[in-house]
Amino acid sequence: MEVAAVPGDGEETTWLVRRRGATVGTARTRLRRGGLLLSGLDVAPADAAEALEALLVALGELGQDSLVVDVPADDRVLEAALAGRTLQLQATQMLLDLTDVPARPERVALRPMTAAEFESYRDQLITAYAQDMLDAGAFTDRDRALEASVVSTEELLPDGLESPGQHLWTAHDGEVLVGILWIAVDAPAGYIYDIEVRHDQRRRGYGREVLDAGARAAHDLGARELGLNVFGHNDGARTLYERAGYATTERTYRLAT
Ligand SMILES: CC(C)(COP(=O)(O)OP(=O)(O)OC[C@H]1O[C@@H](n2cnc3c(N)ncnc32)[C@H](O)[C@@H]1OP(=O)(O)O)[C@@H](O)C(=O)NCCC(=O)NCCS
Incomplete structure (x- = not known):
């Protein structure tokens, strides 16, 4: 052939x-x-x-x-x-059916991100997203990955916290900050752009609770499905989503010629 x-x-x-x-x-x-x-x-x-x-x-x-x-x-x-x-998994697209109202998590509550929190979040988001793209093999050059990360952040959040359809929260257990969550809603579709649990708070079930609190908030905003992308190397996050009921809709592979 x-x-x-x-x-x-x-x-x-x-x-x-x-x-x-x-x-x-x-x-x-x-x-x-x-x-x-x-x-x-x-x-x-x-x-x-x-x-x-x-x-x-x-x-x-x-x-x-x-x-x-x-x-x-x-x-x-x-x-x-x-x-x-031989395949290199670059990313997985996953989807949660949000027809039913998700249960309220026991400990975690979401608060809208403040302007000061957003300033420092935005900077670390750009660096972390560029690093994820490098790790996934989408880019090999650090400067180009950073450039792409800045462009995508500007596109998604042109007006920062006021960007239409974009919802950014900090997640708390009582007064303890445990993580952040960023969801876009264009009803009936919702999409998780970022979820992160603070390093010193991981593997205590907060990731699952932040996810559940976000699903509830997205449902309140009119979302009836919630999608997300997880990079290929992030086995922990993929397991978290699978356990939370997300189904895989698409996998992206990189093949060597
Ligand atoms: C992914 C992340 C949000 C998980 O937060 P967490 O609070 O540690 O998650 P939970 O404690 O709720 O974990 C629930 C389950 O998910 C799975 N899981 C979570 N992190 C895992 C890891 N690093 N390795 C393997 N499994 C993991 C486990 O099944 C875990 O249950 P268990 O602890 O009983 O084994 C956190 O590791 C993080 O912030 N990572 C950096 C940012 C990131 O990668 N975000 C995802 C982008 S797609």
Whole structure:
């Protein structure tokens, strides 16, 4: 099997997948956040692994060292394409059904973040998000990761705490600050952008309670589902979400060419 790029000047490249000269399907690639993404693979499941291999070889010959693939849960073609490969999990997308009102946690209550708290939070958020992207392999260059982190923070929080649809809280057990939470709500969809428990308060069940308090607050704001992204290396957080009832909707892998 072999692939051939169809000449074009759009953002996406279409590749014809051929076996002995006959076209058996197509693949599509495009740039996303500095990396190359497989944006489509339209072949029979039985041809998928071979088609992907041919594409990786062609990309390698063009000097591309990796390809990122988003795999929705139950995507038969992509699952067949990736079977047996060594994969680097870059991120997992997860979703919680918020149809029912979540129970109130026992200890944790949320308070809106103050302007002073937001100032220091924003700085550490930019550094931490850049580090997460480096650890997940989305970037290899620290300055570029930092630049992307600043851009994404500005986009999401253009007016700081007043940014429409963005809700930032500190989480407390009585008067003790245990963590922070940031959720965006565009009803009926909600999305957790950040959750963090203070280092010295971890593994005491606060993470789960902050999550539950956030689910309740998001429900009050009209959300009926709550999504989030967890980076591939963050096994602890993924376990926390699975135990809290989140289902995996998509996994993102990075493949070496
Ligand atoms: C992820 C995080 C919020 C968890 O907070 P926490 O208060 O320690 O979580 P909990 O005590 O409620 O943990 C609940 C369960 O989640 C799982 N879990 C949480 N952290 C874990 C870890 N580091 N390793 C393995 N499992 C972990 C465990 O199953 C745990 O239950 P257990 O302690 O009975 O084994 C915290 O580690 C943190 O702030 N990390 C840095 C920021 C971060 O990664 N945020 C997530 C971004 S997607």
